[in-house]
Amino acid sequence: MWPRPRRTDESAVIDLVMRMSRFTNADLNYMDNLKFWGSSDKDVEVKARDQDPNVFVKLVRFNRKYDELSDEAKKFVDNVFKVAIEHNRSFYYEGYYKPELLAEAKRSVDSFHYLERGVQQELEEYFPDIRANAPMP
Numbered sequence: 001m002w003p004r005p006r007r008t009d010e011s012a013v014i015d016l017v018m019r020m021s022r023f024t025n026a027d028l029n030y031m032d033n034l035k036f037w038g039s040s041d042k043d044v045e046v047k048a049r050d051q052d053p054n055v056f057v058k059l060v061r062f063n064r065k066y067d068e069l070s071d072e073a074k075k076f077v078d079n080v081f082k083v084a085i086e087h088n089r090s091f092y093y094e095g096y097y098k099p100e101l102l103a104e105a106k107r108s109v110d111s112f113h114y115l116e117r118g119v120q121q122e123l124e125e126y127f128p129d130i131r132a133n134a135p136m137p
Contacts, residue, residue, distance in 0.1 A: 013105035016112075017084040019129040020077065021062040027055050028088045065126045072119045073126075076111065083108040 017023060023031075030052060034044045045063075048056040066077060087101050097105075112120065112130070124130055 012109045013080060013084045013087055016080055016109050016130070020080075020123075020127040022058050023055075023062075025088055025092075027058065028085055029092055030055060031059075032085050032089055069126060070119065070122060072116070073122050076115060076119065076123065079111070080108050 014025065014028075017028070031044050031048075034047055039047060045056065045059055048059055066074065069077065083101075083104050087097065087105050090096075090098050090101050112123070115123075
């Protein structure tokens with residue numbers, strides 16, 4: 001699954017997370033459920049290694065890049081992931097995107113353009129697909 005170029009619709013924040021991490025909606029639900037039942041970040045990694053090797057590989061690759069980011073870039077990524085997980089959870093349980101979450105999702109994605117240029121470049125270096133166009137069908 002390849003994310004569409006710079007979406008601005010209701011899936012924009014999840015699309016951005018997919019570009020950075022390659023996590024799917026199902027992967028986000030899996031990790032969210034583990035956290036709901038009290039798993040720490042390390043526990044999620046261990047359980048993913050044992051239960052879902054694909055998620056584990058994505059998690060390890062993402063964490064390697066994440067650990068090298070500056071504090072400002074980490075703050076942006078943390079916020080986008082938090083909003084994406086809330087957004088995904090809402091759609092999973094309710095079957096639609098709540099209006100207040102749509103506004104929050106748009107704000108999160110748009111905040112990329114208001115980051116300092118150095119932070120934008122750092123994120124683009126570590127996650128080049130942030131700006132990539134989808135391949136032709």
